[in-house]
Amino acid sequence: HPMAFSQELKLEHRAVIKFLTLEGSKPAEIQSRMASVYADAAPSYATIKRWAAEFKRGRDSLEDDPRCGRPRTAVTADNIQRIQALVDSDQRVKVRELATDTGLSDPQVIEILHQHLHLSKVSARWIPRILTRDQKTARVQYSKLVLDSYDPDPANFLSCCVTGDETWIHHHDPESKQESKQWLPVGSPAPLKARTACSAGKIMLTVFWDAKGPLLLDFLPHKQTVTGAYYADLIARLREAIKENRRGMLSRGVVLLHDNAPAHTSRIAKAAVSVAGFREMPHPAYSPDLAPSDFHLFPHLKRALRGQRFDTDDALKDAATAWFEGCSVQFFQSGIEALRSRCHKCILVGGDYVEKS
Numbered sequence: 001h002p003m004a005f006s007q008e009l010k011l012e013h014r015a016v017i018k019f020l021t022l023e024g025s026k027p028a029e030i031q032s033r034m035a036s037v038y039a040d041a042a043p044s045y046a047t048i049k050r051w052a053a054e055f056k057r058g059r060d061s062l063e064d065d066p067r068c069g070r071p072r073t074a075v076t077a078d079n080i081q082r083i084q085a086l087v088d089s090d091q092r093v094k095v096r097e098l099a100t101d102t103g104l105s106d107p108q109v110i111e112i113l114h115q116h117l118h119l120s121k122v123s124a125r126w127i128p129r130i131l132t133r134d135q136k137t138a139r140v141q142y143s144k145l146v147l148d149s150y151d152p153d154p155a156n157f158l159s160c161c162v163t164g165d166e167t168w169i170h171h172h173d174p175e176s177k178q179e180s181k182q183w184l185p186v187g188s189p190a191p192l193k194a195r196t197a198c199s200a201g202k203i204m205l206t207v208f209w210d211a212k213g214p215l216l217l218d219f220l221p222h223k224q225t226v227t228g229a230y231y232a233d234l235i236a237r238l239r240e241a242i243k244e245n246r247r248g249m250l251s252r253g254v255v256l257l258h259d260n261a262p263a264h265t266s267r268i269a270k271a272a273v274s275v276a277g278f279r280e281m282p283h284p285a286y287s288p289d290l291a292p293s294d295f296h297l298f299p300h301l302k303r304a305l306r307g308q309r310f311d312t313d314d315a316l317k318d319a320a321t322a323w324f325e326g327c328s329v330q331f332f333q334s335g336i337e338a339l340r341s342r343c344h345k346c347i348l349v350g351g352d353y354v355e356k357s
Contacts, residue, residue, distance in 0.1 A: 013043045014051055014062040021052045074108040075116065083112050087119065127353045129286040136351025138284040143343035145281055149255065150340050160249065161336055162215065162242070162278075163257040164208035165293035166226055169320055171201035171310045173302060203313055205320060208238050209297065211333040214324045215241045219317050228266025235272040254278045257339075259291055289354050290342055296335035300327075 013034070020030045027049040034042045082102055086093055098109045113119045131139070150157045182191065204220035216238050220226060242249050256278040258264050273280055288294035304323050310316040345354045 009041065010043075011062050013038075013047075017043075017048055017051045018055045018062065021055045027052045074104050075112055079104060079108075080112055080116050083109065084117055087113075087117070128288060131286065131351065131353070135285060139287055139290065139351040140347055142282065142284045142287070142290065143346040146339060146343045147347075149281075150343075154337075154340075156252075157255070158211040158333065158336055160252055160255045161257060162208055162210045162238070162254050163292045163336070164206065164216075164238070165259060165291060165298070166204055166206045166220075166261075167293070167298045167301075168202045169205050169302070169305060169316060171313075171316055172308070173306045201313075203316055206234060207293065207297070207324070208234075208241075209293075209332055210246070211336045212246070212329055213327070213332050215245065217321060217324065219313075222313075226261075226263045228263050228268040231263040231266070231269045232272035235269065235276050235278070239276040239278075250277065256280050257283065257292070259283045259287070260285055290339065290346065292335045292339055295342070296338060300331075 016034060017030055020033065025033075027045065030052065031042070031045045031048050034048070079102060083098055086098055086101060095106050095109050095113070098104075098113075099106050102109065104112075129135075184191075204226065206216075206218040206220065206226065207214060208216040216234065218234055218237075220230075224230070239250070242254060254277065256273060258280075260283050263269060283291065301320065301323060305316075305319060308319065310319060342354050346352075
């Protein structure tokens with residue numbers, strides 16, 4: 001009978017695991033030896049490791065532990081309280097550890113966690129920084145300032161708003177595991193791909209843009225840094241670009257959104273912004289989620305360049321420039337418009353970081 005054969009094979013496997021464990025072999029070695037004998041019928045590494053641990057603790061029986069056949073009775077007030085206490089003492093405790101400590105099965109522990117304690121295990125969300133109360137207050141104030149400028153006349157805000165920032169682009173930025181997925185027939189082996197890192201070759205790109213598209217692209221020469229003087233020159237060039245490409249924008253008034261990087265807040269850069277006639281909005285510290293370049297423009301740009309190799313700086317510059325030229329007006333407008341919903345949510349969450357909106 002297949003079931004009987006399966007049980008006999010399990011007991012045979014366990015006997016081998018027990019013998020090799022008592023002989024001093026490690027689970028990885030046991031798996032290798034059993035795979036060479038049993039091939040596809042060999043037990044998994046997890047099974048070998050679990051039984052090896054049992055035999056190391058002195059277990060003698062090869063049989064499964066007897067099951068009481070009454071899973072519901074395991075959900076008692078005492079067991080619920082015990083699991084609650086264990087979770088309270090270590091919120092990262094594993095189901096397997098809870099089962100071992102309480103003598104319950106994994107499914108019984110899971111039932112108590114989900115159905116009775118209403119718990120779920122979630123991963124931490126990475127954020128740029130743990131914000132102080134003052135920093136959260138500054139984010140709320142900034143968000144209110146944006147909404148006060150945006151809501152009375154959205155079309156006017158979109159026609160006046162210019163934003164910009166810097167980012168590194170690499171000669172080679174490898175695809176992520178998610179991005180390398182491809183459709184294959186069921187049962188096909190997964191393609192193999194060597195793990196690679198971003199290339200050392202890179203260029204600092206500064207871009208200023210508005211709801212209609214890019215206004216100024218600048219590629220920082222090698223062995224230079226974005227200083228206050230360099231950024232002040234960019235501001236002057238930006239004004240000329242607006243004058244040439246956005247008729248009437250200077251007379252309506254330009255609202256400049258950029259972060260508080262040292263080069264942006266230097267005295268010489270501030271003077272250049274004033275001479276250009278731009279009105280700045282004071283961007284709060286550590287707030288890339290409220291900067292359209294960071295939450296909208298740069299992720300799309302880097303996704304488009306990822307996986308490609310560029311042998312020269314000029315090839316990388318040409319690819320980045322071509323990408324900007326290929327983006328629609330709607331793409332740029334949606335990036336500025338998204339700032340409104342993010343600011344609204346920032347206010348609702350009291351200045352905490354906002355998720356995708």
